Amino acid sequence: MTDIAIIGGGAAGAAVFGELVQHKRACTIHWIVGASSPGRGVAYSTDDDRHLLNVRADKMGLFLHQPYDFLEHASGELASVSGSDFLPRRLFGDFVQAQVAALIHSARQQGQSVEIHRASAIDITPAGDDRYSIALHDGRRIEVDGAVLALGALPPRALRCVTSEARESGAYKLDPWNLASDARNPRRVVVIGTGLTAVDTLLTVSTRWPNAQMVAVSRHGLLPSVHARDGFDPYPDQQTLNNDLLSTPSIPQIVRKIRRAITEHAGDWRSVVDGLRPINSLLWQGLTTRQRWQFLRHVRWVWEAGRHRVPPASHGAIEQLREEGRLAILAARVLRVEGSAPLRLTIRDRASQLNSILESDLVIQATGLDTACAYTEHPLISRLLENGMVVPDPLQLGIATEIDGQILSRDGRAQPGLYALGSLLRGGLWECTAMPEIRKAAHGVANRLTDTVLPFGVVGGASSR
């Protein structure tokens, strides 16, 4: 019997699990999901209904060829739903969980072997004949013919400017999704970051501690743009623009052409940005490492703010907090975080370049995805770096892979049957972290595994290889 492992119990793992089940191959699928129940992962485990999806309901889903499943699920749960709504992330988590339960049931009904391991993978080593041995934290080992790493983002690391005293004080929070258990009653909360994670964190803080003053600080002090309330017409010259950009060899020229299209377009600027989505990864793949670095240094901050937008309701709630004087947004660089209670932050104002001190009872780091493998303490990734089964992307944007996600070893070899999915692929694809991209990649990886590792035998049918 052939064995396949999926490592990671988030939505990306669920998507590739479902795709593989639907191929109905005679194999054992081992899904290694970590400590939590399979499917929800980090993004969809929240129970705060102010945490909204930042993708419209009709664009969310687990499977490429079942685009409206989530919308149908939501219609059964809520009194009125439209495809353009931004629904609670909890609801998407419920949907994924229900899909996973149905998939496990149908796999077992059709005679397919499915094993859910509530454990963490801590090592992968070659086991001969293009097979791999996966070590679990509880001492078990699983031998497989193929594996998909769907680990999500790496555990956040404290910024280098945070002293060990501050880190150990309990007042510096690295995990913005785990504030509920904090018993303190802070007078002031500083959030480091002003992106999507920071917005959700501020909304949570504002209800958890209604009397706390909030400050959000980032180098540019730029909040994400807001989604249009309703949809909009596409930019009529998008195809011409996209073709032109794909043959434009410089970052400044690419930026200029996008800016010009936005200025000339009579409609909504967001339609131009959204119309780039099908070519974002292709554009990235066409850049040299130096150009990618240029993009990260000079363009990323404005790109992220325009591309990753917040729903109107989240934007409205943040604006209200600012109007009420409960929230200040600062454009400043955090130079140092020290002390214990309160913490002292030294910040340098972007405009004046003057330093000042902020005191805060609680500081929450909400600086977004960490994909810098070389510095991570993630047990599996650090072990795979040591044994040469993975190698970091040159810009620390995940691990090095082929475009289809096949993992490269330290000696540059594409390892048969070994794939990655989701944010580990940032270096090769740039855009690979939201469900529309993840479900497409999951479909591709499941097809590649089916063609290469599982070519023979369907459940209830002919013999396996």
Ligand SMILES: Cc1cc2nc3c(=O)[nH]c(=O)nc-3n(C[C@H](O)[C@H](O)[C@H](O)COP(=O)(O)OP(=O)(O)OC[C@H]3O[C@@H](n4cnc5c(N)ncnc54)[C@H](O)[C@@H]3O)c2cc1C
């Ligand atoms: C707050 C937030 C909001 C978001 N909102 C949206 C949105 O509205 N729409 C959208 O499309 N995308 C959104 N995203 C992007 C989101 O990352 C993806 O949609 C998707 O949830 C990613 O799933 P994942 O499985 O790759 O990662 P994760 O959800 O991080 O899941 C990975 C899982 O693997 C586990 N794991 C890690 N290592 C191991 C190991 N060694 N062994 C076993 N298990 C392991 C982790 O513990 C985790 O549970 C959001 C992301 C965040 C963080």
